[in-house]
Amino acid sequence: LCRGGLAERLCRLQNRERSAISFWRHQCISDDKILSDKSGVLTVKILEIFEECTIQVAICQQLEQSPATLSPEDAVINAEEPILKVLFTRETAAHLKSRPQDVIHIYPPWQKLLLQNADVPVIMNTYFSQKVLLSEHSEAREKTYGLTKTLIRKNILSLAQTFRLDDLDDKLHQGSSENQVPCAPQIHNHGDSKQLPLALSAVNDSLLEMVESQGAVGWRDVQVRVVIQRVYCLPAREGCRSHTQGNKPLCATLIANSDPPNVRLCLLVQDAYGMFSEVQLQSLSSTDDIEQYCRRWEGKSCCLAGMKILQRTTRGRALGLFSLIDSLWPPVVPVKVPGQSQDSEMMTTDLPPPSFCYILTVQSGEIHVEVDEEEQISNLYQPPAVHGLKEILRIDGCNERCSFWAQVLYRRLQTKHNVPIDQREILLFVTDSTLQNVVHGIPKVVAVSVTASCVLSVEIMEALSAGSRLVFFKDALWGNGRIICVERTVLLLQKPLLCSAAGADLSELTGPVRLDELDSTTQASSVCALRGTVVGVNESTAFSWPTCNRCGNGKLELCPQDRELLYCNQCSEVVTTPVLKMQLEVFLSCPSRSQSTVKVKVWHEISIALFVLLTMLLFLQTYEVQSVLGKEVGLLNCYVHSVTSHPNCVALEEIALL
Amino acid sequence: STLPAVAEELLREIRKAFQETSHVPDDLLLGLKFIFGPSAVPALDLVDQRSVTRVRSPSGRTLYQVLGSSGKLYTCYSSCHFCTCPAFGFSVLQKSESLLCKHILAVYLSQAMGACQELAVSEEQLTNILLAEEEDEG
Numbered sequence: 001l002c003r004g005g006l007a008e009r010l011c012r013l014q015n016r017e018r019s020a021i022s023f024w025r026h027q028c029i030s031d032d033k034i035l036s037d038k039s040g041v042l043t044v045k046i047l048e049i050f051e052e053c054t055i056q057v058a059i060c061q062q063l064e065q066s067p068a069t070l071s072p073e074d075a076v077i078n079a080e081e082p083i084l085k086v087l088f089t090r091e092t093a094a095h096l097k098s099r100p101q102d103v104i105h106i107y108p109p110w111q112k113l114l115l116q117n118a119d120v121p122v123i124m125n126t127y128f129s130q131k132v133l134l135s136e137h138s139e140a141r142e143k144t145y146g147l148t149k150t151l152i153r154k155n156i157l158s159l160a161q162t163f164r165l166d167d168l169d170d171k172l173h174q175g176s177s178e179n180q181v182p183c184a185p186q187i188h189n190h191g192d193s194k195q196l197p198l199a200l201s202a203v204n205d206s207l208l209e210m211v212e213s214q215g216a217v218g219w220r221d222v223q224v225r226v227v228i229q230r231v232y233c234l235p236a237r238e239g240c241r242s243h244t245q246g247n248k249p250l251c252a253t254l255i256a257n258s259d260p261p262n263v264r265l266c267l268l269v270q271d272a273y274g275m276f277s278e279v280q281l282q283s284l285s286s287t288d289d290i291e292q293y294c295r296r297w298e299g300k301s302c303c304l305a306g307m308k309i310l311q312r313t314t315r316g317r318a319l320g321l322f323s324l325i326d327s328l329w330p331p332v333v334p335v336k337v338p339g340q341s342q343d344s345e346m347m348t349t350d351l352p353p354p355s356f357c358y359i360l361t362v363q364s365g366e367i368h369v370e371v372d373e374e375e376q377i378s379n380l381y382q383p384p385a386v387h388g389l390k391e392i393l394r395i396d397g398c399n400e401r402c403s404f405w406a407q408v409l410y411r412r413l414q415t416k417h418n419v420p421i422d423q424r425e426i427l428l429f430v431t432d433s434t435l436q437n438v439v440h441g442i443p444k445v446v447a448v449s450v451t452a453s454c455v456l457s458v459e460i461m462e463a464l465s466a467g468s469r470l471v472f473f474k475d476a477l478w479g480n481g482r483i484i485c486v487e488r489t490v491l492l493l494q495k496p497l498l499c500s501a502a503g504a505d506l507s508e509l510t511g512p513v514r515l516d517e518l519d520s521t522t523q524a525s526s527v528c529a530l531r532g533t534v535v536g537v538n539e540s541t542a543f544s545w546p547t548c549n550r551c552g553n554g555k556l557e558l559c560p561q562d563r564e565l566l567y568c569n570q571c572s573e574v575v576t577t578p579v580l581k582m583q584l585e586v587f588l589s590c591p592s593r594s595q596s597t598v599k600v601k602v603w604h605e606i607s608i609a610l611f612v613l614l615t616m617l618l619f620l621q622t623y624e625v626q627s628v629l630g631k632e633v634g635l636l637n638c639y640v641h642s643v644t645s646h647p648n649c650v651a652l653e654e655i656a657l658l
Numbered sequence: 659s660t661l662p663a664v665a666e667e668l669l670r671e672i673r674k675a676f677q678e679t680s681h682v683p684d685d686l687l688l689g690l691k692f693i694f695g696p697s698a699v700p701a702l703d704l705v706d707q708r709s710v711t712r713v714r715s716p717s718g719r720t721l722y723q724v725l726g727s728s729g730k731l732y733t734c735y736s737s738c739h740f741c742t743c744p745a746f747g748f749s750v751l752q753k754s755e756s757l758l759c760k761h762i763l764a765v766y767l768s769q770a771m772g773a774c775q776e777l778a779v780s781e782e783q784l785t786n787i788l789l790a791e792e793e794d795e796g
Contacts, residue, residue, distance in 0.1 A: 001699075001703055001706070002703065002706035002707060005702070005703065005705075005706030005707075006682060006687065006702040006703075006705060006706055007699050007700070007702035007703035007705075007706050008706075009684075009687060010687045010688075010690070010691060010698060010699050010702055011699055013684055013687055013688055013691075014688070014691055014699070017688060017691075052659060052660060052661040052757075053661060053754060053755055053756055053757050054695065054755055054756070055661055055693070057660050057661070085660055087660075087661075087664070087692075087693075089692065089695070109685075111685060111688075111689060111692075113664060113667055113668065113671075113689075114667075115663050115664065115667050116663075116667065116670075117663075118663065122660070122664050122667075124664070124689055124692050124693070125685075125688060125689065125692050154754070155659050156754055157659050157661060157662055157754070157757060158659075158662075159738050159739040159740065159750070159751075160738050160739075161662060161738075161739075162736070162737065162738060162739060163662070163665065163666040163669055163766060164666070165666075165669055165670050165673045165766065165769055165770055166673070310708065311707075311708065
């Protein structure tokens with residue numbers, strides 16, 4: 001059961017009630033006198049009984065309070081007396097063995113419920129009920145009755161009628177946005193616009209205490225003070241639990257089809273006891289703000305109010321979240337130890353890493369996250385530890401979060417056919433001075449895979465396609481010899497203000513970037529440089545086409561007026577001097593990997609090495625394979641498509657580095 | 659019949675109390691226990707775990723899906739009291755021992771406390787959910 005949840009609460013209440021009931025029953029047996037406290041006792045005479053499900057419904061008449069002198073025969077049915085419907089549970093009914101005409105005492109605590117369209121009040125929670133046996137006569141009769149079974153009518157209830165919980169007025173307000181976050185958020189910041197004064201009680205510093213005391217339904221009146229360790233965005237489907245039916249996930253495919261990018265701003269916060277919580281705030285309309293939020297909020301203290309618990313998750317269920325939490329463990333300053341007193345001597349850093357974490361979200365209406373932007377960075381804040389790529393490649397572990405600053409050389413979109421655009425995976429090839437300046441032993445360039453769950457801002461996407469950029473990768477994941485960017489990883493264009501750069505060289509690269517040369521260890525989906533001699537040409541792949549010299553549009557058309565001229569519809573002009581692009585697959589013999597057949601797709605426009613050769617061929621409108629053979633080619637930068645061993649072949653494509 | 663009206667009123671009181679105070683008082687929780695018996699605690703647990711989703715299609719049709727404790731997903735109808743769980747078939751339909759199963763109760767409680775997750779699906783997807791139940795039973 002959820003700690004602090006409603007179920008747990010009811011369990012506790014129910015246990016208490018059960019003990020009270022058995023205690024009471026015991027008292028009744030041992031003490032023949034009716035309990036002295038007569039206040040609140042309801043005395044009823046049963047007129048009619050029937051059953052619905054396991055509840056026994058008794059239509060009764062409420063009697064005046066004079067039980068001692070009352071006998072069943074004396075209690076005449078007085079039309080003035082109010083009628084009640086008294087409900088008994090199966091167990092109580094079995095204990096009472098009531099019949100029409102019986103008089104029952106119902107001791108508190110019982111509950112009265114008034115129904116909307118009925119006059120007759122209903123009495124519930126009638127555990128403490130006792131039949132009144134007032135004379136020897138009735139006792140004997142009771143015993144005989146006990147031997148014969150009375151048939152009690154059972155009502156079968158219709159399932160056609162559902163319950164209406166709302167009143168007609170409420171229907172307008174009961175929208176579908178109960179669990180959705182408003183799109184126009186109002187985050188209150190100190191020093192920003194005026195805040196609404198919240199009538200809140202004192203600020204607490206323990207998340208766990210708040211969760212336990214308030215339960216799952218929310219903390220309207222309480223504030224908790226925490227430190228923001230990380231700010232990131234999560235794709236919206238993280239917010240709802242992905243329901244699966246058999247093997248068919250419903251959530252994932254649906255969100256991909258929705259148009260606006262569903263992204264939520266989230267905070268990973270830590271309280272004074274070292275406990276973490278992930279707070280999911282509003283949906284962001286544009287992901288460009290993420291860099292702003294990171295800058296303004298990370299490391300600062302803030303007060304949370306008006307939150308509710310979305311989920312309590314554990315290490316086993318949320319590996320991504322916990323890998324981030326682990327990177328922030330142990331805390332850099334001593335944290336408080338939960339105990340009776342809050343004296344500051346009880347502080348420690350020697351605690352086991354957390355095994356559970358609460359995920360909180362906005363209750364309703366406005367979000368109350370008051371960040372003290374003006375204030376200093378908290379001592380508890382652990383900025384991302386930046387390392388050089390060389391160090392990261394040497395990390396011995398799995399699922400370790402790492403941060404680094406690197407130059408992106410080449411970008412490749414991995415699109416598979418059945419996967420929607422949203423599920424794209426991007427492959428980035430990056431390097432830094434720690435990799436470039438080494439002679440051998442480690443690769444010069446490393447591949448970083450960016451999964452669809454890592455939210456990229458539009459700014460980053462543009463920067464990555466425009467030119468070679470230095471990008472800060474915050475909290476990427478290292479494991480199994482690969483660096484991947486997943487949810488909670490943030491890519492930023494600016495150097496972080498604070499970071500513990502343990503020997504990392506954040507300077508720009510001087511000199512041209514060098515790639516590893518093609519050799520026997522080269523694998524697919526990597527980049528390398530090669531040199532070799534042309535030993536063959538794949539004639540069937542030779543392909544040329546004109547492109548616009550202004551915009552590079554490769555889809556030129558014939559001019560409608562003059563069919564001898566080419567027209568670019570992107571520039572809306574005639575192209576007088578088109579640039580010819582050629583594509584050709586050549587086979588090379590590379591000394592660095594002499595055993596393999598090396599097949600390279602080369603492009604005319606960028607291949608300076610083959611340029612002269614190919615233009616010559618075009619000009620002559622013929623080409624002789626002989627004239628190409630034996631030509632030296634190098635140093636080409638290529639992307640490796642595939643490496644096969646039988647036949648021993650490497651297929652590459654010439655690329656342009658950013 | 660009495661019990662359905664009583665159950666409805668109790669749930670309405672819970673909703674009202676929750677709307678006004680964000681809190682469900684103890685006496686209403688005990689009332690749930692009294693009326694619904696052994697289903698009460700499991701139903702509340704399902705609410706605590708946010709296991710109830712309201713599935714809605716563009717035409718306005720709705721149904722509820724509840725993620726049971728065993729990890730199985732059960733479907734509850736909005737138009738009548740029906741649930742695909744075995745307990746419903748047994749206790750409610752066959753033996754008339756209960757008014758609702760814990761999943762239907764969880765649906766009502768989630769409605770009352772604004773704890774329903776929301777899922778928008780296409781008409782076809784809603785149909786598939788309903789038809790899938792048929793396949794399982796067949």
